[in-house]
Amino acid sequence: MEYEDLINLGIAFGLGMLTGLQRQHADSKMAGVRTFTLIAMLGVLSGMLSRVYDSPLIMPAFGLVLGGLLITANVIKNGRSDTPDIGQTTEVAALLMFAIGAYLVMGERMIAVVTGGALAILLYLKDKLHDFIEDLQEKDLAAIMTFAGISLVILPLLPNETFGPLDVLNPRSIWLMVTLIVGISVVGYFIYKFMGARAGTISGGILGGLISSTATTVSYARKTKESGAVHIMAAFVIVAASAVAVIRVLVEVGVVIPQHLPAMILPLLAEFLVLVGICVWIYLRMNRDDSVESVPEPKNPAQFKSALIFGLLYGLILLAVAFIKQEYGNEALYGLAVISGLTDVDAITLSLSQLMRQDRLEISTGWKLILLASLSNLAFKGAMAAVLGTRKLGRWIGISFGLGIGAGLLIIWLWPQNWHL
Incomplete structure (x- = not known):
């Protein structure tokens, strides 16, 4: 058993829940705590599959599928609303969370953890950052x-x-x-x-x-x-x-x-x-x-x-x-x-x-x-x-x-x- 892979899965689970918690608290219609956790774990598993089968195509394929799902969800969400939301924060955060999960396996774990933590903090500070910029x-x-x-x-x-x-x-x-x-x-x-x-x-x-x-x-x-x-x-x-x-x-x-x-x-x-x-x-x-x-x-x-x-x-x-x-x-x-x-x-x-x-x-x-x-x-x-x-x-x-x-x-x-x- 690869204990390093279990550790990576655990880290991805935690980072996904942390980011998803913030998105769900912000009442995001695209993805919440469960979706972000699954996306992070999908990134880890795609990295593992790429390593096991020594293929450079597996991770991009999963990434494209995820991107297609996000586009489809965005089209459906905006099609049902009279005031379309043109913001892309949740979509970009989801793609980044997938990349973080993959990088836990293929790159430096510390960089992935810091990036995931910074993502959650940046999302949480949205209102404060907007107020700060307006006061500049x-x-x-x-x-x-x-x-x-x-x-x-x-x-x-x-x-x-x-x-x-x-x-x-x-x-x-x-x-x-x-x-x-x-x-x-x-x-x-x-x-x-x-x-x-x-x-x-x-x-x-x-x-x-x-x-x-x-x-x-x-x-x-x-x-x-x-x-x-x-x-x-x-x-x-x-x-x-x-x-x-x-x-x-x-x-x-x-x-x-x-x-x-x-x-x-x-x-x-x-x-x-x-x-x-x-x-x-x-x-x-x-x-x-x-x-x-x-x-x-x-x-x-x-x-x-x-x-x-x-x-x-x-x-x-x-x-x-x-x-x-x-x-x-x-x-x-x-x-x-x-x-x-x-x-x-x-x-x-x-x-x-x-x-x-x-x-x-x-x-x-x-x-x-x-x-x-x-x-x-x-x-x-x-x-x-x-x-x-x-x-x-x-x-x-x-x-x-x-x-x-x-x-x-x-x-x-x-x-x-x-x-x-």
Whole structure:
């Protein structure tokens, strides 16, 4: 007995029931839970028959028969109705479910399962997706189309080879990092679209860190000038956004050098926990009656000009890191990390990660430089908060970021090299 085939039948049964349940709940006249389950199992059996008889014609034959049945059912359904339904969602879903069943046997099981699950979720989210699309503004569409152009048009066209001095400038690699940063910003932007205007204090800090902790600092510092009573809550949001920015750095490192993440994650997580502890302390001191109006609405996160500037900045920092390391050694990189981190942690993080991926920079040095750049950015945001906000906000941020920077420097200085996952 082929237990793998039994497992495939069981998976097809489950995926078919899941999709059919949604279709029947949506009152589909074409197919419901039983029909979709049978279609998925038919796909598995057609794959088995094709494998047993070594014939490439069996699956297409079953697929054509299924297509004919769907066409016939569609004609009968619309012929009995005064208002014909021209939608093809159920028909396409049925054909896809047949293909998923066949792919369980002939292809990768994980891909088939993920596709089946995604199909069920997509069908379930129909109304929410329609509402979301109707609410899109012109700049939202511009963000989507620009990101599509950046990732799906420009990226594949760039050469995947190194050019220039020090052999570190790879156009495709550089643009891939641009795609990563723009993608993170776009995700944060559309999370804001879903909940930004209704975000509470904690959510405001999280969203601020995901979109831009620097922009969040500027916005909330200015709000304390308008209403000085909210300085403690503004301090909480600013520190929370900065804590989330550390997680953003970890995500970038994990995408570029996932194999080295276990050696780097603990000291960066330690700094994150320090900032979280400071957030808890501020939250306990906060007057719950205070309120900050809302998370500042971000600009279009996928502007081509901004993406191009980031790409140039990333390439320059990548070149500078390689040059300084070659000419002056690792010690000189600490100064570059401080300067680069003042306004943009992403570029220096990705540049250092690329060098670590190419084994041009030691992991034990790389995480220290990334953390130092993050601390430099904390100092820069603290200075902005002091200049743009009230004195009370300046004191809260000075104490909070002072503790965070002090803890980070101690981590860089004292963290044992053998403390890693």
